Amino acid sequence: MKELIDLFIAFAKVGVMTFGGGYAMIPILEREIVDKRNWASSEEMMDYYAVGQCTPGVIAVNTATFIGQKRRGTAGGIIATLGVVFPSLVIITLIAGILTSFADIPQVEQAFAGIRVCVCVLIFNAVTKLWKKSVTDKATLALCLLVFVLSVFLDISPAVFVILCAAAGILFTKVGLRGK
Amino acid sequence: MIYLRLFYEFFKAGLFAVGGGMATLPFLYDISDSTGWFTHSQLADMVAVSESTPGPIGVNMATYVGFTTAGIPGAIIATLGLVTPSIIIILLIAKALKAFRQNKYVDAGFYGLRPCSVGLIAAAGILVLKLALFNTELYQSTGVLTDLFNFKAIALAAALLILTRYVKKLKDLHPIFFIAASAVVGIVFAF
Structure with missing residues (x-):
């Protein structure tokens, strides 16, 4: 029981200190999980992280489940995950509650109009970064552009694209298109 | 039953969003279009708040959308919906981590999934772009x-x-x- 509580607290700390997600999380996990608690080695962390990136879901959550599972089996995996999302639940609920009551003030509306411009740029930057890692040959270039155009103009669930593209990835690899 | 629907929609996002934080975005636009729970402009604001507060972006967005849709229970249910597929999948593969990473079908599948994710996020970006940089209504x-x-x-x-x-x-x-x-x-x- 004590170890489950430890897991929850350790990952709640990781959740609070993860600011922006993704790569921002690595040094914090290293410090909290590897250095302070010795729950995993640096190499194991890198493995978890790599798998976390290529499995569905939020990377921080996937990593938490891995380490929790390693420490305390299924219960550990679940508790560590609840720990990592707990701070978000509290903080976001508070902020959302406050913002809803201020949303109609003109200055708040203007601030968010400015912020939306920034969000555009941040999404653009995220896209170019992911593009470099995933569009590596003609086949992936074609897939990416096709998905982009179809999802801008047609009303199809993103889940459908995801399933079809996974199948396409397997097909392209089989017929030897990959890497060309 | 809004809670069931919330859970289902976020379960779907958790299951199919590959590549971290922003990958959940196209699913949130899909939820906005199919349910009308929140507008595109609300969603853009939620992205901004999720980027500027502690916690993983994907989790923050789920909590925010859940709260906007159905209050505090909504926030909890949407977040649990998002992480449930992760928990199930990771628990399943944790024991066979090496075999999973080296499986050629998994590798080939992700080779196709990654560019898909980029295309989907870019398309969601177009929606924010339309909202932030253009006055479509005024022009009309x-x-x-x-x-x-x-x-x-x-x-x-x-x-x-x-x-x-x-x-x-x-x-x-x-x-x-x-x-x-x-x-x-x-x-x-x-x-």
């Missing part, structure tokens, strides 16, 4: 082409692009600095 009512462009916003976007991509000292700053600066610009120049 006046028919004057120059009314279509929100010039102040376009100037800010250009400045931000240069600052976040090409200015060495600023490039690595946390997004929250740019979000805060954009809020100030929005108020000062009455966006």
Whole structure:
């Protein structure tokens, strides 16, 4: 029981200190999980992280489940995950509650109009970064552009694209298109 | 039953969003379009708040959308929906981690999934772009082409692009600095 509580607290700390997600999380996990608690080695962390990136879901959550599972089996995996999302639940609920009551003030509306411009740029930057890692040959270039155009103009669930593209990835690899 | 639907929609996002934080975005737009629980402009604001607060972005967005849709229970249910597929999948593969990573079908599947995710996020970005840089409604009512462009916003976007991509000292700053600066610009120049 004590170890489950430890897991929850350790990952709640990781959740609070993860600011922006993704790569921002690595040094914090290293410090909290590897250095302070010795729950995993640096190499194991890198493995978890790599798998976390290529499995569905939020990377921080996937990593938490891995380490929790390693420490305390299924219960550990679940508790560590609840720990990592707990701070978000509290903080976001508070902020959302406050913002809803201020949303109609003109200055708040203007601030968010400015912020939306920034969000555009941040999404653009995220896209170019992911593009470099995933569009590596003609086949992936074609897939990416096709998905982009179809999802801008047609009303199809993103889940459908995801399933079809996974199948396409397997097909392209089989017929030897990959890497060309 | 809004809670069941919330759980289902976020379960789907958790299951199919590959590649971290922003990958959940296309699913949130899909939820907005199919349920009408929140507007595109609310969603853009939620992205900004999720980027500027502690916690993984994907989790923050789920909590925010859940709260907007159905209060505190909604926030909890949406977040649990998002993480449930992760928990199940990771628990399943944790024991066979090496075999999973080296499986050629898994590898080939992800080779196709990654560019898909990029395309989906870019398409979601277009929706934010339309909202932030163009006055589509004003243009439709006046028919004057120059009314279509929100010039102040376009100037800010250009400045931000240069600052976040090409200015060495600023490039690595946390997004929250740019979000805060954009809020100030929005108020000062009455966006």
